[in-house]
Amino acid sequence: MLRLSHEQLDTLQQLLLRRHAAAVAAVLAEAWPAVVERLQERWPAFVEAALQQAHRHEVAAVADLARFASLWCIWGASFADKPGFEWAREILGDPRRPPGLKVHQLLHRTREELARQAAPAPGGAPRVSVAQFDAALAAVESGMATQAAAKAVFLDEPAAPPIVACDVATLDLMVAEAEILEYRLAGGVWQRVPAPKLGLPALQWTRAPDEPVVFAVPSHPLRGGTAARLNLRVTPQAVCDPRVHPEVLHVSPQGRLAWKGRDAARLSLALYAAPPEPTDPKLGPDGIAARSAPEQHQVQVASCGLRNAGAPFGAVSIGLRVVPAQQCKVELRHGAFPTLSWPNPPSGEAPGATACQLEADGRPVDAPAWQRAWAQLPGQFRAGLEKLFNAWARQVEQPRLEVEASPLVGQAALTWGWRRSAADAVAMRTEGRVDLLACALDLRLAGELVQEGARARIVLACKGRSELRLDVAQLGDEAEEGHGLAAVKRAWRFPFTLDVEPLAGGGIAMLQAVPQPDALLGALAGECGLRPRPDGKGLQWHFGMTVEPAQVALACVDPLLGTNRTQRTLLGAMPLVDWSAG
Numbered sequence: 001m002l003r004l005s006h007e008q009l010d011t012l013q014q015l016l017l018r019r020h021a022a023a024v025a026a027v028l029a030e031a032w033p034a035v036v037e038r039l040q041e042r043w044p045a046f047v048e049a050a051l052q053q054a055h056r057h058e059v060a061a062v063a064d065l066a067r068f069a070s071l072w073c074i075w076g077a078s079f080a081d082k083p084g085f086e087w088a089r090e091i092l093g094d095p096r097r098p099p100g101l102k103v104h105q106l107l108h109r110t111r112e113e114l115a116r117q118a119a120p121a122p123g124g125a126p127r128v129s130v131a132q133f134d135a136a137l138a139a140v141e142s143g144m145a146t147q148a149a150a151k152a153v154f155l156d157e158p159a160a161p162p163i164v165a166c167d168v169a170t171l172d173l174m175v176a177e178a179e180i181l182e183y184r185l186a187g188g189v190w191q192r193v194p195a196p197k198l199g200l201p202a203l204q205w206t207r208a209p210d211e212p213v214v215f216a217v218p219s220h221p222l223r224g225g226t227a228a229r230l231n232l233r234v235t236p237q238a239v240c241d242p243r244v245h246p247e248v249l250h251v252s253p254q255g256r257l258a259w260k261g262r263d264a265a266r267l268s269l270a271l272y273a274a275p276p277e278p279t280d281p282k283l284g285p286d287g288i289a290a291r292s293a294p295e296q297h298q299v300q301v302a303s304c305g306l307r308n309a310g311a312p313f314g315a316v317s318i319g320l321r322v323v324p325a326q327q328c329k330v331e332l333r334h335g336a337f338p339t340l341s342w343p344n345p346p347s348g349e350a351p352g353a354t355a356c357q358l359e360a361d362g363r364p365v366d367a368p369a370w371q372r373a374w375a376q377l378p379g380q381f382r383a384g385l386e387k388l389f390n391a392w393a394r395q396v397e398q399p400r401l402e403v404e405a406s407p408l409v410g411q412a413a414l415t416w417g418w419r420r421s422a423a424d425a426v427a428m429r430t431e432g433r434v435d436l437l438a439c440a441l442d443l444r445l446a447g448e449l450v451q452e453g454a455r456a457r458i459v460l461a462c463k464g465r466s467e468l469r470l471d472v473a474q475l476g477d478e479a480e481e482g483h484g485l486a487a488v489k490r491a492w493r494f495p496f497t498l499d500v501e502p503l504a505g506g507g508i509a510m511l512q513a514v515p516q517p518d519a520l521l522g523a524l525a526g527e528c529g530l531r532p533r534p535d536g537k538g539l540q541w542h543f544g545m546t547v548e549p550a551q552v553a554l555a556c557v558d559p560l561l562g563t564n565r566t567q568r569t570l571l572g573a574m575p576l577v578d579w580s581a582g
Helices: 006-031 033-056 062-075 086-093 099-116 130-151 368-393
Strands: 167-176 181-186 189-194 203-205 213-219 228-238 247-252 255-260 266-271 295-302 316-324 328-334 340-342 354-360 363-365 397-422 425-451 454-475 489-495 497-503 510-513 523-532 539-548 550-558 562-571 574-581
Touching: 006 033, 006 062, 006 130, 033 062, 062 099, 062 130, 086 099, 099 130, 167 316, 181 397, 181 425, 213 228, 213 397, 213 425, 228 295, 228 316, 247 266, 328 368, 340 368, 354 368, 368 397, 368 425, 368 539, 368 562, 368 574, 397 454, 397 539, 425 489, 425 510, 425 523, 425 550, 425 562, 454 489, 454 510, 454 523, 454 550, 454 562, 497 510, 497 550, 523 574
Parallel strands: 213 316
Antiparallel strands: 167 203, 167 228, 181 189, 228 266, 247 255, 247 295, 295 316, 328 354, 328 397, 340 397, 354 363, 397 425, 425 454, 454 497, 489 523, 510 550, 523 539, 539 574, 550 562
């Protein structure tokens, strides 16, 4: 690949400009013979200087170079730098106007200036009239067209059409929010009430914004309720063809729609959200406060962007992020557990009154996976206790376990859904009330230890209560301390206590406990509440419980053989329960 340095590229452009100057000078000599006669041998340098100034303003097309040089023939060399030509400096100095439009507006303003100028005084220098200007400009256009045709490779290639004003004057727009009913707790009862709206005023643009514009709004899917809308009113400044411009294009996941001319004057564009995805039968609906990806819409307003005066309106591209307006609510009730004991636990599943109801926009949602999971918590908890009993039975004789437990017992209700929080932002709103026992436990492990012929009755017990009670009120990531979704979580640890009672046996040795740090006795520990789902779709309820190792230091006291100290592990570290729902 051939690459040119900046110096080489500038040299090449200068050579091309001098070549253009020769062709333009020949055409202008026929259109402006009086100027040629006045300048004589300075004429070629005059034309080249005019083209150099046009080049500095990024004018590159040969026809535009010739038009710009014609202005020098009327107003004089470097006219834009002279007093009284502030209008020319404004046009040439505006970066929003492309080079071709700059030349077009200079010609248009020149025609207006020539029309306004007074007739020359008697004996004064003649002035160029509008008719003479138009005739000279027509001669330049004809001469440049002939030059272009002579140098064209394809003889049937059409000439560039003349610039015709076509642009947008003003654009009025407003986002009309959809009607959304949120769940609110009032008087202990969940009711559906209208969601607050931002009520932002309509915007009126007289020029396209410099930065990309994005709106965010909740809406319903097609045939799923009222949709949010983008209302537009396009007022043209000039129109090249009423069948073509202005044009409004709406691109959405549903397809592309376009309106042109008068049809684009007033529009109300429906902003549909994505339809709900099929539910996974194993996991059920998306979890609590799941944040779905928004649908991306794009609205473009287009015209030629050409004016006889002033900067063009500019290209308009409006991005819209549309999220589902669906509002969900889940209510659950979980009853108390019966007293359990081993080695003769009750047969069958542990009874418990459990209810889990899910709603969306006032309609029940079938969520059998969630309901089954809550109904399985008692069984999984009992299975964990049976695992604990079996581990205990491997260390003692005549093992027994008695438990009174209440894991996640009580009731809770949570509601969530998107709410518009700013013109360009939506936030997940979550509200709820949680009134649960995280875990209440009264557990007693009993049995007999035998060592070197000595026996002792041992009891390892733990007791504790941890509550999970709070009101939830969160908007996006903002919530008062202790009232966000992150606060719907409790970690607890119930340490073991130890009681060892020596028993009389056939021998004279006695088995007794030796004082030791409480940390060696271990504990039952756990965590419960809300946590992220493994698939990332919202939050789920969970309950986990583990055993921290429990050890005991023993002394076997024999009057004849002395004292023998040992340390035994009563329970090793192990997980007992890992349950989740939702």
